[in-house]
Amino acid sequence: MPAIRHGAKGAVISGWGTALPEKVVTNEELAATMDTSDEWIRSRTGIEERRVGGSTVGLSVESGRQALEMAGLDPSRIDALVLATTTPDKQWGTSAAVQNELGLFCGAFDVNAACTGFMYGLVTAHGLIAMGADRVLLIGTDTLSRITDWNDRATAPLFADGSGAVVLESVDGPGQMLGWDLDADGSALSILQSEVGGTIKMEGKEVFRRAVRIMVDSAEKSLAHAGVQIDDIKLVVPHQANIRIIRAACDRLGISIDRASVVIQRTGNTSSASIPLALADALDRGRIEHGDLLLLVGFGGGMTAASCVLRWGGGLE
Numbered sequence: 494m495p496a497i498r499h500g501a502k503g504a505v506i507s508g509w510g511t512a513l514p515e516k517v518v519t520n521e522e523l524a525a526t527m528d529t530s531d532e533w534i535r536s537r538t539g540i541e542e543r544r545v546g547g548s549t550v551g552l553s554v555e556s557g558r559q560a561l562e563m564a565g566l567d568p569s570r571i572d573a574l575v576l577a578t579t580t581p582d583k584q585w586g587t588s589a590a591v592q593n594e595l596g597l598f599c600g601a602f603d604v605n606a607a608c609t610g611f612m613y614g615l616v617t618a619h620g621l622i623a624m625g626a627d628r629v630l631l632i633g634t635d636t637l638s639r640i641t642d643w644n645d646r647a648t649a650p651l652f653a654d655g656s657g658a659v660v661l662e663s664v665d666g667p668g669q670m671l672g673w674d675l676d677a678d679g680s681a682l683s684i685l686q687s688e689v690g691g692t693i694k695m696e697g698k699e700v701f702r703r704a705v706r707i708m709v710d711s712a713e714k715s716l717a718h719a720g721v722q723i724d725d726i727k728l729v730v731p732h733q734a735n736i737r738i739i740r741a742a743c744d745r746l747g748i749s750i751d752r753a754s755v756v757i758q759r760t761g762n763t764s765s766a767s768i769p770l771a772l773a774d775a776l777d778r779g780r781i782e783h784g785d786l787l788l789l790v791g792f793g794g795g796m797t798a799a800s801c802v803l804r805w806g807g808g809l810e
């Protein structure tokens with residue numbers, strides 16, 4: 494990835510929001526309908542329960558509204574809406590429906606990069622701001638329960654629904670983004686995929702093996718682009734697919750898992766929503782302060798991987 498050309502305007506996150514469906518499905522409930530157990534799911538994935546229900550538009554409107562409120566922005570002031578999702582409600586127009594329901598008067602489009610969608614959207618949003626937009630609403634939402642085969646114990650315990658949103662605003666100077674990386678390897682498409690109208694098919698072990706490698710590779714590229722070391726990172730905000738993947742990636746990067754934001758135990762894998770949900774959780778718990786360096790990193794179907802290093806609040810040292 495090329496080094497960042499810092500223009501007149503950078504971006505910072507000025508508000509965030511989350512939405513999870515009300516319905517909780519516990520591991521015990523799954524074990525009542527398929528040949529699995531709470532112990533197996535917990536020990537192999539870290540998931541204890543997940544939220545299921547709602548629509549991509551409905552959850553996006555909820556998280557997006559919260560983010561706008563926190564940023565103190567009237568919807569009319571947003572210059573662009575980017576909706577990261579791999580489960581649009583319709584073939585097209587999901588982001589337009591969100592734009593309409595939120596009362597935005599701006600361009601709106603979907604980004605589909607499976608579980609790395611939010612990261613692709615985040616880089617895109619920074620690009621829009623570098624090109625002159627002043628305020629961008631970025632939402633990551635997935636309703637994976639709609640494309641999950643609820644009779645398949647290899648996938649059903651993993652996937653769930655949720656949404657996370659951030660408002661990005663332009664600032665003078667370099668802003669928060671210090672380095673970024675977007676990767677894809679289409680030769681690995683077959684190990685994790687869903688045909689249009691179908692359900693998720695996955696070679697779990699192979700996805701696991703590659704996931705750790707591509708997350709670490711991507712993270713190392715972003716750290717290098719940012720000119721920082723892993724020890725400089727206050728908090729890792731990883732894609733929430735499996736606690737063992739997060740642990741292995743942290744081990745290989747040389748950072749304690751205590752410095753990672755983890756929400757998978759209560760959310761499951763919410764794809765495009767997983768990184769913004771983990772980011773919002775860390776912010777709401779006061780784990781991030783002005784000036785802290787964050788490493789956001791994810792992987793997903795495609796296969797894709799993506800990461801970035803942010804200085805929270807932007808600015809130089």
Ligand code: UT7
Binds near residue numbers: 685698
């Ligand atoms: O956003 C990206 C999405 N996907 C991922 O990140 C998935 C990455 N992969 C994984 O997270 C893990 O590979 C899984 C959680 C999917 C599976 O864990 P694993 O440790 O790789 O287990 P495994 O596939 O090797 O299966 C071990 C055993 C097998 O039985 P045998 O052959 O040893 O008798 C499976 O049949 O566990 C069995 N098994 C289950 N048992 C109880 C598989 N799924 C289940 C289940 N409950 N739900």
